[in-house]
Amino acid sequence: MNKLKVFIMLIAALALFLSGCSGFQTSNSSNEEAAVNEDGKTVIDFWTFWGSEIRRPIIEQIITDFNESQDEIEVKHTYLPFGDIWTKELAAIAAGDPPDVVINDINATALRGQNKQAMNLSQFLEKDDISKRFYPELWDATLYEGDSYGIPFNTDTRVLFYNKDAFKEVGLDPEKPPTTWAELEEYAKKLDKKAGQDYDRVGFYPLWGIGYDVWLLNANGQSYFDDQNNFEIDTPKNEEVLNWLKTWKDRYGEDVVNSYQAQIDSQQGHPFFNGDLAMIAQAPTFYTQIRDYAPDLNFGVVELPEYEEGNGNTSWGGGFVAEIPEGSKNAEAAWEFIKYLTDVEAQEYWAVKNFDNIANIEAAEAAAKSDEFTEDGTMVYEMAVENMEQTLLTPVPVIAPDFSSLINPNMDEFFLGSMTSKEALEKSQTDVENLIKKNQ
Template sequence: MAKVKIEFWHALGGAIGRDILTAFIDEFNASQDIVEVEAIYQGSYDDLLNKYILALQAGDPPHLVHVYEIGTRRMIDLKATVPLQKFIDREPEILEHLVPNLLSYYTIDGQLYSIPFNSSNAILYYNKDMFREAGLDPERPPRTYSEFREYARRMTGNGKYGFGNYIYGWYFEQLLAVADAEYVNNGNGRLAPATAATFNNERGVAILQLFKDMKDDGSYLDTGRDGDALRAAFVSGQVAMRIGSTGGFASTFADIGDRFELGAAFLPAPDDVEWGGVVIGGGSIWMTAGFSEEEEEAAWYFLKHLVSPESTAYWHINTGYFPVDRRAMELPEVQALHERYPQFRVAIDQLEASRQTYATQGAVIGVFPEARKAIEEAMEYVLLGYMTPKEALDEAAAQVTAAIRRYNAQMGLR
């Protein structure tokens, strides 16, 4: 009997897509005689989503599609996919061991729409050697904004900076969740479709004020929109602390080599706020509706394999992305990794310590790419001294609110 062929579109470029994902798919295909998965790289997350919408219109979409987390509302509103709750209701044991914080992002109105895949969040990377040189305890990273500023000042000088950053809206979203503040109204769009941006609240303003104050005192290296420049500055020892994705642990270790000892820590919170938690980033996999029952079952067979303990362990070890199945943590190879590189464990601890609130579940809006762009422009204006944090975020919130209302009207959402 011939295998059922499944087409899987993804947005994983570089070595992760070319080597790690390809090896995973090849091993899966060779391990059984039921399903043959063809993984096709479609460019960036934005490119992939646009191509998927065009493929739907042409009547030739893939069976499975990999979509970034901020595309969740858009995917639901396309009404072109099969909510995976259909399969979960039949096999509820699948969820028993999956990480609740990961599932909560992709569960809307009690329906799990997609399976978490390359899940990550932001964490504080730091250079332990620079901590020691400044007389700081490398095992006690900063937990509050005031500590963060003080540490950065003490490690600044002689061409080095205590903190480096580039303009990226995702980092703002993460810090807002850490402060337990919501990005949009209506429970971050989870109680009902969002109708207005709320990120210009006190906590949002405090984030940009922190960055502006640090730039003004000289402890902040601003690399503009160039993430590669920031990475190079950190790896070379020019920058002591930076925010980065947990999905970049493996490559960061490889880049640093034996230059210095790498530390990882929870993101800092405002001094007067109980630490909220982080929001899931990365992507999930959606199943397209309209295929035969045989093809749907074949796609589900692959998705179940994708979230098995062994599969998620492979993904975690080779990239730094979270193991979706908690049983992966008990496997010898994962325990050996955490013993050798405890930084991987810190990332998991941060996720598990996150309180489940609407803020940490993450916002669900159909115009998230536009919202990120507005936030990034606000960050730029503040760092260049063109606007105060409040002025910049008020302007961004007005733009995003208008975009949300246009989107809701187009989709018939109330």
């Protein structure tokens, strides 16, 4: 979640700047200016950040398949690094020469709609209503004032991976993972293995793999903002959750937490792979690292434990959308490509080849049955698909575009010990309320 917050804040800041620039708002498509190749096909420029040796061939195969499926449109792929793509997109929009399709963060789609950076897609959806293809939570995140400004492409969720052999070693049933926070803590203490003052194995640490905000979401079953965009973070339950999270750090100590975090960051030397960490909350794509670096690991996967019995196993997810930037000269052709990109065939192909959660429900369910997955792969992917039913997104409200930048520093101060949980929550409540007042 933290990576998403970084570029959401960046996009929000640039949006506020560029929205005041001369010539920023451009018109919709202009067929007169549309690029046409020597074969008479409309050429559209498709920007992504998928440049790895795994993902680039997959997206380019989808593009090739689309180009060969019809004789009116040619899609050209432009790769830009993750840290550059959205700043360059905003600059291109401001200059009146944007790409025709761009992959963008789903949680800031409404913000881009408000700032006229992404095109209102209602003109296309009136003719081709494809909204039912997607998980409702994802579709709703694309809406601003009732209209969609992006079509969901892929997504994710958060689940709990656990080491079955470690469970057996300490007398825990490997087929009965923890279901509540109380059990999670009980199991972790049993799974801890110490040699003197050092840990040979840590049972679990809640802030490896996911952040404090996911635990707050899990406990409350909703984000800080309700359906009417009322903001609430300063609550007794949130105070309890933060204090609970800090007890884990106090128990293990900063040196252990930092040492394990360094191993986690190395990926290949991840402590879960060699049994030094018994449980970790992660996105389902974590399985690909297990597959590559610890193929013999005996592990299981389950939904995040619930705050208390009956509270619900709420999880968090993000994702990306395919957008037509405001000012695209080839909007109709771009729409045809987006329909293909988010339909079952392309979505299932992306899901299976990348082991990635995708937005199209039918494609996700088909991918879960793929014979290209191993037994372990099928187990994890089926859990990922099932978990979408209890996965929430946290779209950035247009009234508080950079609210997380006001909350995170307070939480950092709390975990460092320079603020109490109550102080951190009170300050966060006040800071965000003041931001909302500025934007109303």
